[in-house]
Amino acid sequence: MTVLSANGGRPFDLLAYGDPNVDYVFEAAVIPGPDQKVLGRNLGIFAGGTVANVACAAGRLGASVASYGRVGSDAAGVLLRQDYDVFGVSGHYVTTADHPSAAAMIMVDASGEKALIYAPMPADPLDEARFAEAAGRSRVVYAMPYDLDEVRRLAAIAHENGADVAIDIEAAVAPTRERLDALLSLSDIVFMNEGGFRATQPGDITEATVWPLIERGPRIVVVTLAEKGAIAVTRDGSIYQPAFPARLVDATGAGDCFNGAFLAATVAGRPIADSLAFACAAASLAVSAVGARSGIPSPTDVEAMLR
Numbered sequence: 001m002t003v004l005s006a007n008g009g010r011p012f013d014l015l016a017y018g019d020p021n022v023d024y025v026f027e028a029a030v031i032p033g034p035d036q037k038v039l040g041r042n043l044g045i046f047a048g049g050t051v052a053n054v055a056c057a058a059g060r061l062g063a064s065v066a067s068y069g070r071v072g073s074d075a076a077g078v079l080l081r082q083d084y085d086v087f088g089v090s091g092h093y094v095t096t097a098d099h100p101s102a103a104a105m106i107m108v109d110a111s112g113e114k115a116l117i118y119a120p121m122p123a124d125p126l127d128e129a130r131f132a133e134a135a136g137r138s139r140v141v142y143a144m145p146y147d148l149d150e151v152r153r154l155a156a157i158a159h160e161n162g163a164d165v166a167i168d169i170e171a172a173v174a175p176t177r178e179r180l181d182a183l184l185s186l187s188d189i190v191f192m193n194e195g196g197f198r199a200t201q202p203g204d205i206t207e208a209t210v211w212p213l214i215e216r217g218p219r220i221v222v223v224t225l226a227e228k229g230a231i232a233v234t235r236d237g238s239i240y241q242p243a244f245p246a247r248l249v250d251a252t253g254a255g256d257c258f259n260g261a262f263l264a265a266t267v268a269g270r271p272i273a274d275s276l277a278f279a280c281a282a283a284s285l286a287v288s289a290v291g292a293r294s295g296i297p298s299p300t301d302v303e304a305m306l307r
Contacts (some may be wrong), residue, residue: 013139013264015137016143020080021104023048025108043290047293052080054256061260066089070097071097074101077096138163143167145173146173169191170193173196174199175200180199193224197210207233214235230280243284246283246287249288252292257296258279261282264278
């Protein structure tokens, strides 16, 4: 089955819509609760951001990627632009705003699990003409659908300019069936984790329970199942891929790496089953280092794991 539209001579496989952010990462034996103080270790400052991580994973794994977003006129903004260069992500559509760059404080416990606080940049009106130009040069527009009205406009512009729309639906993004249905109707490719799926869907995650989501619009729905792997459902059937062995150091960005790897494999023309295995292998390698992007593997590393 063809999940994506044809290339049509477009220079970018993927346009990642969203502001990158800088991550301040700390490690502690346990993540503190209210009125608690714990000793920890400063693990460093890293470039991050959910959509930006997907862009960097896809770029390292072979896709031609551009970012559409903003950075601040500060040292963090310089870091974020430099890191895009490292992963081969074009910053042509990244603008510099007169605000501090978006930031996150991430706390990682002894098991590798995390908690975080996110401070976004102030909202800014969409430059529709500039975004239409970027979408018209891309095969897929990828976004986190936090603002439904914004996603409606993004999807309309993307589709008008011949680009597919891929989104990642977390539990906080679609806590009701009405909201979920609205997002599904706007999208061609949908990623969900277990929490996002179970927020509105009862029962086990199987082809039978995922299929109703396909009926609402997207051509493919991919649900990640943490250490159990992932399932992809299309209008032609379903594929289940078990997880690969992993050495968990830091789970930050593993899901983003999965999404970026899946998109990179798919735009390269791989069958869905191969793309799903490629993404699971990439995600299992991504958790082996501290930082959302530090563990993003090379294509050679992923292929070695698949073999």
